Amino acid sequence: MHIPVQTLSIAVLLALPAAVRAVFKDEVGHIDYHHELLGVPQRETTFFHRPRPQEKASLLYTLSDLGVLGAVNPGNGAVVWRQLLSNNITNGGGHLRAGEDETWLASALGSSVHAWDAISGRNVWTLDFGGEVKDLEVMEMTANNHKDVLALHQEDGATVTRRIDGTEGRVVWEFREVTGDVPLQVSTNLEKVFVVTLHGSLLSYNLKVLVLDTLTGKKLDEIVIGTKGEVQKPEDVQFVGANSAAPVVAWTDNTLTKLKVNVLGSKNRQEFPLIPDAVGVEVHAPHTTRSSPHFLVHTRTAKGSKADVFHVDLKSNAITKAYDLPLLEGGSAFSTSSSDANVYFTRVTADEVIVTSSVSHGILGRWPLKSTAEKLIAVHCVSEVIKKAEDNYAVRSVVVTDADDWSQIVNGDVSWTRPEGLSGAVAATWAEIPESEDLAKTLEAEAHTDPWSAFVHRLTRHIDELQYLPAFLQTIPQRLFASILGSETSAFSGTLSRDSFGFNKLVVLATKRGKLYGLDAGNHGRIVWSKSANETPGSKPWDVKAIYADDAKGLVTVRGAQGEFIIVKSDTGKTIESLPVGLFPSVESAVLVDSDAGPWLLPIGEGGKIAEVQSSFAPKETVVTRTSDGGIRGVKFVSKGELAVEVPTWIFTPPTGQKIVEVASRSEHDPIASIGRVLGDRTVKYKYLNPNTLVVAAIDEQATSLTVYLLDTVSGQVLTSSTYEGVDPTKDITCAVAENWFLCSFFGQYKLRDAQPQQLKGYQIVVSDLYESDEANNRGPLGDAVNFSSLDPVDTPTGPYLPSVVSKTFILSSPITSLAVTKTRQGITSRQLLAYLPESRSIVGIPRLALEPRRPVGRDPTPAEMEEGLSKYFPAIELNPQMQITHQREVLGVKEIITTPAALESTCLVFAYGVDVFGTRVAPSLAFDVLGKGFNKLALLGTVVALVLGVGGLRGLVRKKQIDARWKM
Incomplete structure (x- = not known):
């Protein structure tokens, strides 16, 4: 096939800008930053597991509250692999299990059950069912010597239990019972399968246990435990043990005064008193069939926590209390680990890590926590205990803190911390780094005085600032050499400051968990401050309607759906003002408006209604809102005395x-x-x-x-x-x-x-x-x-x-979401369309010229059109890797992309958030107003010096020649 030379030339010219737009290798990690996150791990879906049974090395697995399944290297806290189980970010839930000595994991979320390769994270098999998965367990003992999966579903009033072949992903048997009971959990021992349900009606239940045959799934027995009304809601059932020699079910009464325990398969239950003022109960037990039948009950109070250890007699199914761990003030987190038949309990407090055996209360090891920047308050944890010698133990615990961080503690030392609280962001805004408050006040004072007083005041101020001149002069050689060599000017000092290029900015982030973060975009997304927005408590997840940064005042305002709002300083996170839930009507949205009092966020109520505002705060422009019947309307504000009221001007339906x-x-x-x-x-x-x-x-x-x-x-x-x-x-x-x-x-x-x-x-x-x-x-x-x-x-x-x-x-070539357009300071630079590709987990920058609607159709462009940059219209746009501004990084679950201009006209700052946090700089028309890193400043200076020396050396020769010429004349 013959291709015209002109067409081929055009294709080559069109391909060149794509290569130019690619992220250069030396820019990765320099102009961009990436927080690779999973979400906050959940207690029941986080554990250590050996992906290769023949090796001792373990990986840390979790299914987070965002529905992200992932593996983490315990050595450095780096993510090994991740999978987003559903298309949307979830609000908790899901199940994750791993069979002992197996190379795969089983997970369930929504109605789907998956199996994953534990090393690579690749999907082994997937099954979709109706209803919702209520529980998932791994059958450790099977007839064919490989482990299977038990899945419990709730489907249209029916309790459905399925045994799934762990290797092939096929259903071995299915048990279905239509009784209207509420399925809770499924468990198994060496011989039987137990399905635990709530039997009764709303707020008045008792426990029912269905006993199934492991080979056929037929019902062998049905056991009703306790009297009707002992359980008010599913949350009262604290624990259903699985895969142990004596699995138990434990529940509490409504007042948290008694703990009731039943060994699954038996009809008797035993009661144990809880300490007064208990506010929460957790049960921890091993999940392997070889472990001793021991479990721990962790009871929390408002001021502290304690634990009780119980033993189960395998012959009589009797439960006895073995010992207790003392009540300690402050928060504590317990975890269970096992090695063969030995069971260890690890306790992490704010001051130390303690390891005890399940057999006796004697402390096997105690390590004080080394000093950290902030006191570590553990919410829950998982641990691995290793016996090095007869009386020498080592322990590593991975702890979720109340700040939503995920930290590993090895023998009392914090080895790494992952800021998982950054995940699940729902709103973000750019903010300028505030200028010095004293300087701002001084300049304002000078502006409001007479010229002579202002001159004297400024002269005095400059004389006082001479004390900083020696320190400034000392930094000049270092800055000069760093500029010549193209290296960083200095190490980060830890203080926020603006730069001449406008790259140093702040990003204020709000998460669905009710947390606020301040990130330094000029320092690789470093967390400057973080805080809980508990001044405005509301329902979780936090539904943020709007966020706005007032750069003139250095304040950031966040408005929630329940009428709450909080105003913080952008550089420190200090709360300036807040309004809790209940003092203001619900907010459907909020819009930034301009008024005589300055810009502010105008809350819009349900159905698009706007309350009266003070006349000084009345919006100057038309405000567009949604209507209750699904339309859009525009309103203007008219002043009536001290108040201004809305007046509808148009409605679009x-x-x-x-x-x-x-x-x-x-x-x-x-x-x-x-x-x-x-x-x-x-x-x-x-x-x-x-x-x-x-x-x-x-x-x-x-x-x-x-x-x-x-x-x-x-x-x-x-x-x-x-x-x-x-x-x-x-x-x-x-x-x-x-x-x-x-x-x-x-x-x-x-x-x-x-x-x-x-x-x-x-x-x-x-x-x-x-x-x-x-x-x-x-x-x-x-x-x-x-x-x-x-x-x-x-x-x-x-x-x-x-x-x-x-x-x-x-x-x-693939779907795109979260569209945004680049911005520059004067709008001279050509635009780029930024979009998120959920299938490839990347962000692309599509040039505006590629999306030009004036491209000629069915013919080659004329010379005049080619001069404009127009090319022949082709309906397909291939989103190739050269367009990806994220390079090889995988950015997961992007919800929105926000942009802001830098001081350089060529450059736009980009920030994306969702599950991950990613930031970078883009130059759609290349960096035409700043020298690149590849510019050889040393060669330029060497050339200038050589020219100066050459001119100086030749000066004497030229003068001598001129003098000799005059003598000859």
Whole structure:
């Protein structure tokens, strides 16, 4: 096949920018940072396990509260592999088990059961069922000498137990019972399978145990334990042991005064008193069949905690208390580990780590905790105890703290800490590093005095600052040599300070667990401060509606859905003001508005209602809100004395059957460098630059169609609209708008017009450009008018001024979500569309030129069009690795991408959050205003010095030559 030279040249030219856009190898880890997170580990789904039975090395496995399954290297705390079990981030739950001496793990979340390779994290098999998985266990003893999986489901009022072949992933047998009972857990010993359910009605249950045959799944017996009303809710059942020689079920009464224990398979239960003022009970027991039948009961009080150790007699099923561990003030965390028949209990307090045997209360080892920056308060932990000699033990414990950190303690030393609290972020904002407060006050005082006093005050201030001059002069040689060699100027001092390039900024992050974090974006995302937003307690997960940073005051405001808000200092996290839940009505959303008192977050109540505000805080512009019937409306505020009330100005209601699924508006910072686009023939196509525009995407599920509207937020007028058929409403629909263009991404059908028209489905992105007129050098009806009104029609034509729209549809190679557009200081740099690729766990930067809707269709571009940078239109866009700004990093579960301009016009700062936290710098038009790291400053200075020396050496020769010439004359 012959390819024209011109077409080949164009293809090569189009490929070059992709190579330029790639992240250079020496920039990885220098301009970007990545917190590779899992989420906060859960107590029942975290353990040590040996992935290779023939080796002693263990990995640390967990299924976090976000639904992320992962393995961590205990040696350094690095993630070995991760898997997000569902498409969305969860709020806890799930099950994770590992069979002893097996190379696979079993997990369950929602209705699915999975098996994973313990070393690589690859999926071995997956089974999907109806209902929800209530419990998951591994059968240690089977007839074919390999371990199987027991899964307990709740399906439409039925309790369903399945035995699944651990190697092949097929169902061996299934037991189903439709009784309306609430399934709790499944357990097994060497001979039988036990299914524990709650029998009765709401708030009045007793325990029922179904005994099943391990080979066939047939019901052998049914045991009802206790009287009706002993259990009020599933949370009262504290523990159901599994895979031990004598599994037990333990539950408490409603007042936490008694613990009741039953050995599964027997009909008797025993009661044990709990200490007064108990606020929580946990039961810890080994999960191996070879371990001794011992378990520990951990009781928490408001001031401290204690533990009791119990033994089970395998012959009589009698339970006796062996010993207790003393009540200690402060928080404690207990964990169980076993080695053959030996069972060890590890206690982690704020001061020390203690290891005891389950046989007696004698302490096998005690290690004081080494001093740390903050006191470690353990919530729960897992441990490994190793017996080195007869009386010498070693222990490593991995602890989840109350600060949502995950730390490993080895014999009292904290070896590593993972900031898992950063995961699950729901809102974030950029904030400038505040200037010195004293300097700000001084400059303000000088500005409000007469010129002479201000001059004297400033002169005095500069004289006082001379004391810092010697220290500054001492740093000049170091900074000079570092600048020449291209290395860092100095090690990080630990203090926040602005830089001349505008790279040093703060990111304030809010998580679903009710935590706030301040990150230093200029220092690889270092955590500057963290705190719990407990000044505004609310339900979890924390539903944050808006976050806003006031750089002039150095404050950050966070508003929650239940009316609560908190205002903190951006650099320290110190609380300035807070409002708890219950003092303000529920908030549906919040919007940043400008008023006479300055910018602030305006809370919008349910149904789009806005309460009265003080006149000084009344928004100056139109506020757009949702309505209770699924529409959108615009309101203005009118002052009535000291208060201002809302007055509706327009309402937009989508047609019957359509539901609004996405709304996008222009960013607060969206500068326009040029009002027109210069074409190849030197004519100008003027941009439609209406700042009051809003993109609304509405889906019709019955007709499977998507309609995208562009609204004028002042008048409510529909400026343009377009409809797309065959759109899947179950998949993500995302939009973005900037300057004079907007775009939407969705999954729908498209047509290929070739010999035979075809209708295919795939991920698409539709881009629309807005211009003042269809023709070049034509400003449209408004002409050169400086101002225009969205409410008053123009003379010709007599109606609203509508833009000229040019659109193109592109097919993407993979789905994209979390769209964002790069921002620069003056808007001169070309834009990039940033998007998250959930399938490849990466963030790509798509050049605006690749999404140009004016690309010629069905023909090669003319020389004038090529001069503009236009290429022939191809409907497919391959999102190749060269577009990935995340390089080889896997960024998991990105919820949103936010951008902010740097002081350099070429550079935009990017921050992405969700499960992981990732930040970087991008230069869509290359770094044209700063020297790169590869620039050889030493060679330049050497050349200058050589020229100076050469000129100085030749100066004498030239002078001598001139003198000799004069004597000869």
